[in-house]
Amino acid sequence: VTTLLPHRTAAAEPDAPSGPGAGRLGTTPGSPDARRAAGRAVAVRILRRLVAAVLTVWAAVTAAFAALWLAPGSTVDALIGEGPDTPVIRAQIIAEWGLDRPIVVQYVDYLARLLTGDLGRSYVKQQPVTLVLSDQIRPTLELALAATVLAVVFAVGLGVLGAGRPRLRALLSSVQLALVSIPTFWLGILLLVAFSFHTGWFPVAGANGFRALVLPALTLALPIGSVLGQVLSEGLERALERPFALTARTRGISRWRLLGRHALRHALLPTVTITGWVVGGLLGGTVIVEQVFGRPGLGQVALQAVTTTDMPVVLAVVLASTAIYVLVSSIVDLLYVVIDPRLRDVA
């Protein structure tokens, strides 16, 4: 992949000057060559990411397929559920969904249809899976995005507040540890009791507008923001101990400027790594939050599909979650380059 890249870059910019200064080594920051090198670095990253993304999605779908197949109980049993179970009904279900074919045939058939964009039909709802999911992705994305933003704000806010102030930092750290330890379910109920049942500030349920998003997003964001906060706080402390911090202080810059312009940049790298990781985990957390707050979303669909062994829907949810995860970690990967100039040269 990497060897192809100079080619592509050249093809994309046929008129680009290729003087003696061109190339990765010896460029000076800010020169056109340096920008091209940076652009190439980003392009390499994107392409690598794309290949990795396809592989990741394929692996996830395959793993989910295998897990569902290995899980105890047959799909026929699950489709019958609590309903009457007669040989006639069994035979109909098997025939209708082609469940008598070898599992490998079912798998290959599924992958082939996936390539054409066909996610199949829900066993339970007898609707195209795309229809089952189409209304559910947006609320989940809204929730995940809002929670991520809140978590980062929470983490950076508390981190900056406690940086270089050991006592305050210890206090904030205990608050964060408490928030991480509370089960999401209970935190959601607590927030509801405080800010919905008693004060009526926020509605209890639904996905109607901004106000309905606040409490679910907070429920997700507080524990995640606390984890991020711990990491960020560590990073800030380490940065503040570095000689450059002392030098900067002796030059007379303010605490806020030191934190904002220098220390934060150092502390952000590990934080961003963790952020990418937890946002993937957010999708799991939405199952509980959606249940508590009666919100639509992928979590509810996944829960219902898993309990009814609605295989096509489960696989589609896995597919969608993996895609979102890959997207987020790709963005994180690119953010490294923005935060840390050194990385621009080592694609």
Next chain:
Amino acid sequence: VRYSSNRIKAAAALLTTLLVLAGCGSGSATTGTGATGAESAAGAVSGGNLTWGIETLPLTLNPQVNGQNKAKLLVRNQFDSLVSRGEGGSFEPWLATSWTVSTDGRVYTLQLRDDVTFHDGTRFDAAAVKANFDKLLEPAYSPSVAAINLGQLASTVVKGPHTVVFTLKRPVASFLDFLSSPNSGIISPASLKSAANLTAGGVDVVGTGPFILTKVVAGQEIDYKKNPDYKWPPAGAKHRGPAYLDTVTYRILPEAAVRTGALTSKQVDVIEGVPSSDIDIFAKDSSYTFANSLNSGAPYGLYFNLSKSPTSDVRVRRAFVDAVDLDAVLKSVYFGHATRAWTPVSSTSPFYAKAVENTYGNKPDEANKLLDEAGWTARDTDGYRTKNGQRLTLRLTAASPYIRDRRDVLLQAVSANVKQTAGIDFKVTIADVGTATKASSTNAYEVFDNSRGDSDAGDALALIWGRGAPINYSKANDPKLTTWLGAGSTALTQTARVKPYQSLQTWAIDQAVELPLYVPADQIATTADVHGAGFQPVSGVPDGAYDIWKAK
């Protein structure tokens, strides 16, 4: 239907207020229709929007496919049936004005209303009924209805524009019950033919009901608006004409604590599914109304596996039953809000064998004597009884998605109880659906738990006790069962069904094949300004919103 005394007090208080206001000559108390004397119609006002917090995300909104009791309150808004049930269980007119049954019990001739239209504007007539029943006979459409409820339907014939004739292969005593159930709710033939989401239900699957489905947001809410043309309610409805409410929004709130909080903070007007721990919040406060209704069918109970040791030994089964102090267990698990079940049939059913009540259970000495007789005399280090080195273990595997009403806690309490009083190891496992079905299909269980919400208890008994029947997990195959079930399901009158079904109940308890635990119930709690919320007769599940009105 049981109303709490507080509900009656609240109604009395409201009535007093109205009288006082009227006495003062203030006209403001008599808005809307004039007082007619009927409790729920007095002062009823039209208009307004209702928000109702419900527990279950329905798998489908198609009444004919739906198998969830918890979705019946939704589909009743949108769909009407041919026949309705009265409070006492009688069959009354709905979309059919009258019917006759041939003397051999095989031919049902129904006269239909001629003034009914579907929400899509098409006319309801005999051809529409035929289209529905022909569709229901398609084996893949609604498998359980085709195989069980309509297994004996030979033909549906249009005799005139508003006359339809059903012919059965043999008499089916529960046929009218099926005609009154949501499973036979009439769908517009146009929808049956062309709806894109026929199985899942939705706005394109339309009926003749008092409300029109306007929006479904899966996992969030289901919205209805009033059908202004509606004038064909069931005979037992509390009013005629269109529904009172302009719109109804059902909010899906799966968490009980959230439903309770949503009602106490007035974010919803009504909730269903009040856990026993929260009942007193609403039942003891006059700013709410609370009502509880027992379900019909087969109550929740434990069925013993007769096909294998040790539960094939009647002494072991009787010992288990005698070892349980069920009243105490129920009281501790449900805070005194559960109704004990005594027989395989719900106490609301006309077939209930009341004579069985208080005749068994809570005899620890008897239990220990029986187990000694059966040879389970030794004890292991954990205090459980053993025989030939084998522990007296009875296994039950329950599927976690189907657990409701804290049944997991109840089972653990029973387990602790039988260990303490008789040294029985009742091993309860809560697992995923696959593991639970595997346990039952490989006969790896001694105890099975189950309940059925059928409005006709006879239907439930046939599924549970029939030889080789779909949910006969006790594997009971006594020839007497076949006789009783046959007599009960083909009898020509409802009265003639009582005796065989009561014999079955007496036998099941005498042989200790089942330990009935409690009668499942539904609850409705509302704010005090909501009136007319109630339950469907006979089945006991919450009703739709047709009779509900909100005071202004």
